[in-house]
Amino acid sequence: MYKIAFNKKIGIDFYIMRIEGNFEGSPGQFYMLRSEDSFMTLSRPISIYDIGDNYIEFMYKTVGKGTQYFSKMQRGDSITLYGPYGNGFPVDEYIDKKVALVGGGMGIAPLMYLAKKLNNPDIYLGMRKEAMSPEQMREIGESYSRYGATYFNIGNDMTEKIDLSKYDAVMTCGPEILMKKVKNLNKNTYVSLEKHMGCAVGACLSCTCDVNGKRVRVCKEGPVFRGSEVDFKDED
Ligand SMILES: Cc1cc2nc3c(=O)[nH]c(=O)nc-3n(C[C@H](O)[C@H](O)[C@H](O)COP(=O)(O)OP(=O)(O)OC[C@H]3O[C@@H](n4cnc5c(N)ncnc54)[C@H](O)[C@@H]3O)c2cc1C
Numbered sequence: 001m002y003k004i005a006f007n008k009k010i011g012i013d014f015y016i017m018r019i020e021g022n023f024e025g026s027p028g029q030f031y032m033l034r035s036e037d038s039f040m041t042l043s044r045p046i047s048i049y050d051i052g053d054n055y056i057e058f059m060y061k062t063v064g065k066g067t068q069y070f071s072k073m074q075r076g077d078s079i080t081l082y083g084p085y086g087n088g089f090p091v092d093e094y095i096d097k098k099v100a101l102v103g104g105g106m107g108i109a110p111l112m113y114l115a116k117k118l119n120n121p122d123i124y125l126g127m128r129k130e131a132m133s134p135e136q137m138r139e140i141g142e143s144y145s146r147y148g149a150t151y152f153n154i155g156n157d158m159t160e161k162i163d164l165s166k167y168d169a170v171m172t173c174g175p176e177i178l179m180k181k182v183k184n185l186n187k188n189t190y191v192s193l194e195k196h197m198g199c200a201v202g203a204c205l206s207c208t209c210d211v212n213g214k215r216v217r218v219c220k221e222g223p224v225f226r227g228s229e230v231d232f233k234d235e236d
């Protein structure tokens, strides 16, 4: 068990939780989080938002009982986490290339650590208008802009405004409709998929989907896949 250093509200239903300890992981990998004091029997998968000296951070959105429970936890509370799991984005392959990161809603979470590890990517973040106050959006935009030019789009379809074809690669996370559009705008797109998860180690098969004509486990072979290999129509 680890101790929460802070659990900060950063939007109407968005939070950042910092947990003390030495952690490892690559951008796009995730941890399984659970509070032993709660009703939770299953841990919840949450992507690495940042890792630093003696801490790990997660950005999460409250959608159901588990994440709502997380949002009430406070500094000093204990939390259990296992990980890192999954494959992550191909950072080493693109370290010297021009990369665009495109995130929508909660999908912006894994892009912070990804931006930190890449070399000055362009970062496109999309958020619905009600999700954060202008001040909160400014603060979040500023934190990403430490690692690359950051563009915040509110409410609109941001894929209409940006030329993604000019990049060597695009890495994206967010609603399926966004990832579908992005993968059609650059043939070298990597998408991070989300599925309900049980074990996170490839044993329970609750997270399978079709990729490149094969049944794969998002927790083990993913969550990051080449966009060209994912048939979004067949998801869910
Ligand atoms: C690899 C991976 C990384 C993730 N990273 C993050 C992250 O960084 N930040 C974050 O906020 N969330 C992330 N998620 C999603 C997060 O795991 C779920 O939102 C969380 O498990 C919901 O738990 P809950 O108990 O609050 O909601 P539940 O009560 O379990 O569900 C509430 C609602 O959300 C839906 N839901 C729950 N889990 C998922 C899911 N995985 N995919 C689609 N719909 C779902 C349910 O169908 C239901 O409608 C990630 C998921 C995966 C698979």
Ligand code: FES
Pocket: 196, 197, 198, 199, 200, 201, 202, 203, 204, 205, 206, 207, 208, 217, 218, 219, 220
């Ligand atoms: S969550 Fe059990 S196989 Fe993926």
